[in-house]
Amino acid sequence: MSAILHRKTDTVPPAVAQADGLWVTDSDGRRYLDAVSGGAAVSAIGHRDERVRDAILRQFDAVSYAHGSFFTSEPAEELAAYLVGKAPAGLSKVVFCSGGSEAVETALKLARQYWVERGEPGRGKIIARRQSYHGATLGALSVGGNLPRRALYEPLLFEAELIAPCYAYRERREDETERDYGLRAAAELEDAILRLGPETVAAFIAEPVVVGATLGCAPAVDGYLSEVRAICDRYGVLLILDEIMCGSGRTGYRFAFEEDGVVPDIVTVAKGLGGGFVPMGATLVHDRIADAIAAGSGALAHGFTYMGHALACAAALAVQRAVDEDGLVAAAAASGTALRRMLEASLGQHRHVGDIRGRGLFIGIELVADRETKAPFDPAAKLHAVVKASAMENGLMIYPSGGTIDGRAGDHILLAPALNAREDELAEIVARLGRSLDAALETLK
Numbered sequence: 001m002s003a004i005l006h007r008k009t010d011t012v013p014p015a016v017a018q019a020d021g022l023w024v025t026d027s028d029g030r031r032y033l034d035a036v037s038g039g040a041a042v043s044a045i046g047h048r049d050e051r052v053r054d055a056i057l058r059q060f061d062a063v064s065y066a067h068g069s070f071f072t073s074e075p076a077e078e079l080a081a082y083l084v085g086k087a088p089a090g091l092s093k094v095v096f097c098s099g100g101s102e103a104v105e106t107a108l109k110l111a112r113q114y115w116v117e118r119g120e121p122g123r124g125k126i127i128a129r130r131q132s133y134h135g136a137t138l139g140a141l142s143v144g145g146n147l148p149r150r151a152l153y154e155p156l157l158f159e160a161e162l163i164a165p166c167y168a169y170r171e172r173r174e175d176e177t178e179r180d181y182g183l184r185a186a187a188e189l190e191d192a193i194l195r196l197g198p199e200t201v202a203a204f205i206a207e208p209v210v211v212g213a214t215l216g217c218a219p220a221v222d223g224y225l226s227e228v229r230a231i232c233d234r235y236g237v238l239l240i241l242d243e244i245m246c247g248s249g250r251t252g253y254r255f256a257f258e259e260d261g262v263v264p265d266i267v268t269v270a271k272g273l274g275g276g277f278v279p280m281g282a283t284l285v286h287d288r289i290a291d292a293i294a295a296g297s298g299a300l301a302h303g304f305t306y307m308g309h310a311l312a313c314a315a316a317l318a319v320q321r322a323v324d325e326d327g328l329v330a331a332a333a334a335s336g337t338a339l340r341r342m343l344e345a346s347l348g349q350h351r352h353v354g355d356i357r358g359r360g361l362f363i364g365i366e367l368v369a370d371r372e373t374k375a376p377f378d379p380a381a382k383l384h385a386v387v388k389a390s391a392m393e394n395g396l397m398i399y400p401s402g403g404t405i406d407g408r409a410g411d412h413i414l415l416a417p418a419l420n421a422r423e424d425e426l427a428e429i430v431a432r433l434g435r436s437l438d439a440a441l442e443t444l445k
Contacts, residue, residue, distance in 0.1 A: 019047030022418055022425050024397065032392070034417065035429045036399040037276070041212065041245045041362065041416035044272035045322050052277050055318035056311060064311040068303070075314035082320055083284060086254050088263045093290040095283045095300070096308045100244035100270035101135030103281035104205075107240045107266045108139050109302045111203040114238065114289045117296030123202040127192050127237075129165045131407070132207060133214040134242055143205050146214045147407025161196060163188040165210050166224045169355040169366060170374065170405065182224035190231045203238035203266075204228065208256040209246040209359055216364030216404055216412030217246075217357055225260035238265040238289075244281070245362070248272030249323055249419055252333025252360035259359065265289060272419075275319035278312040328419035335421055336360035342430045343415075352441060361419060366404060367411040367437075376409045381444055384411040390443070391436040398433065413437075 002012045014026040024032045024047065037043040045052075059075060066073065080094040095106050108126065115123035128134070130145040141150055142157040145165070150157065164171065164185055172181035193201050208225060210218040232239045241264040246256045248269055253259050255267065265286045274280025293300065306312070323329060340356065340363065347353045347365065354368035367387075369377045377383045384400035391398045404410030417429060 021046045021048070022421055023047070030395065032395050032397050033425065033428060033432060034397045035433070036397055036414060036416050037272075037418050039397065040271065040399060041250060041414075042271045042274075043276040044248055044250065044419050045275050045319060045326070045328065046418040046420055047276070049275075049277075049319075049322060051322050051325075052275065052315055052318040055314045056277070059311045059314035062310075065306075065309055067305070068307045073308065073310035073313065075310055075317055076308040079282075079313045079317040079320070082317060083269075083282060087267075087284055088255075088258070090263055090286050090288075091267065091284045092287050093285040095285065095302075096313065097270075097281040097283070097304050098279040098306045098309070098312070099281045100268065101137040101140045102304060103244060103268035103270050103283045104134045104140040104143070104242060105137055106283040106302060107205070107242075107268050108143065108203070110266060110283065110285060110289060110300075111238050111240065113301050114292050115202055117292045120199070122199055125196055125200045126160045126202060127189060127196075127204045128160050128162055129206055129210070130162045131165045131167065131210060131215040131404075132162075132205075132242075133211045134205060134207075135244070144214075145407075146403070148403055161192050163192050165215060165218065166220050167210070167215060167218050168221050169218070169357065172221075178221040179223040182221040183227050185221075186224050186227035186231060189228055190234075193231070193235050193237060198235040198237070201235065201237050203240050204232055205240040205242060207242045207246060208260060209251060209362055211242075211245050212362065212364060212399055212414035212416065213245070213401055214403070216366055216401065216414060217359075217362050218364065219357065219359050220260055225257065225262045229262040229264075232265075240264060240266045240268070242268050244268055244270040245416075246359070248320075249329040249332055250360055250362045250416065251358075252329065252336055254329055256359065273319070274312065274316045277319065278309075278315040279306075280312050280316045323419065326420060332360040332419045335417075335419070335423070335426060336363070338423055339363060339415070339417075339426045339430070342427060346430050346434050347437070350437070352437075361415075361417055361421070363415045365413045365415070367413070376405060377411055377444075379403070379409050383440065383444065384413070386443055387411070387413060387437060387440040390440040391433065394432045394436045394439070396429065396432040396436055398436075 270281035399414035
């Protein structure tokens with residue numbers, strides 16, 4: 001009997017014993033091919049890396065931790081300078097934390113403090129999107145559109161205005177180009193701002209690629225984010241882009257929003273930032289926000305115990321340097337193209353595969369009962385769970401989810417292998433996935 005309260009209270013998952021590269025071994029000696037970077041797009045450079053280990057040991061021998069109210073540290077300062085150096089001009093300050101949910105909490109609180117410092121305390125409302133996911137803490141859940149994860153906690157959440165996601169597979173009309181659809185989807189933001197009153201809206205938060213956990217890697221279509229940026233500027237609303245899952249090089253760009261040609265006021269990163277070697281997150285902040293705080297109260301009205309943890313920052317810096325040394329941002333773009341090509345060849349005409357989408361090595365596969373009508377499977381069948389179990393039987397780690405369409409109906413599979421995945425490993429992922437999907441569908445019959 002495990003003393004851990006596991007996610008499934010009647011099940012103890014296999015115990016992981018060792019991992020190297022894209023391969024994970026459990027305590028029984030069974031090997032799994034990791035097609036989702038540790039389970040949630042985290043292990044960006046694979047499992048085990050001597051450069052990261054050495055950086056952790058060096059920092060351990062110097063100092064592991066000192067509270068940020070007393071000291072900064074060399075690795076924290078170096079990592080912040082590194083992130084700012086890679087970011088577009090204007091994103092000049094960094095707030096560190098221990099993960100994605102904390103990064104989103106930080107972003108929301110910074111947005112609120114900015115307007116108070118500016119003398120506009122009436123701006124406290126947040127606009128977000130349905131079928132989004134921004135984290136598990138109460139503030140992050142409040143601005144998330146993942147209905148199953150919100151349901152139990154609704155009485156504890158603050159009210160956010162949720163508009164439509166950018167979901168071209170199901171919501172683009174046949175008479176629309178993708179760009180026309182993107183402009184129509186973005187117009188919902190302007191409608192929401194006007195309905196709430198621009199003087200009450202603090203920020204709009206969105207993922208450039210709508211997160212794998214909920215919508216299955218639906219990317220912003222051409223023109224969508226640039227129109228969103230223009231609408232935010234028109235009404236003075238801050239733009240927060242959540243790159244916790246899709247950032248840190250995963251889409252073939254250092255920041256996913258670079259492909260869309262926009263610069264947010266705040267951006268959140270995590271997961272691939274620390275590469276799974278340490279819990280790590282960060283919130284990058286535009287000059288205008290940092291300057292308003294400096295010119296006003298002069299103090300950040302927010303903090304966590306482990307902000308700027310020296311050892312964690314040293315590890316994350318080593319991960320990011322490894323990404324640079326090994327050319328993994330460009331590799332993610334090339335490998336993503338190769339993986340998409342393999343998936344299209346293997347599953348593109350599969351009668352239960354409706355859409356293969358995403359960017360770089362961040363790919364979603366939406367499963368359907370009928371390709372022609374796009375009708376989903378019966379939610380009661382829990383196809384996503386059956387597929388996951390089948391994949392584990394085939395020695396493959398994937399990230400399937402349900403409720404893709406509206407929080408209840410729809411199933412998809414997320415693939416997000418390490419950025420340094422080899423072509424033969426990608427081919428093996430596709431082969432095992434095909435077998436796993438077919439076995440799962442046979443089980444449902």
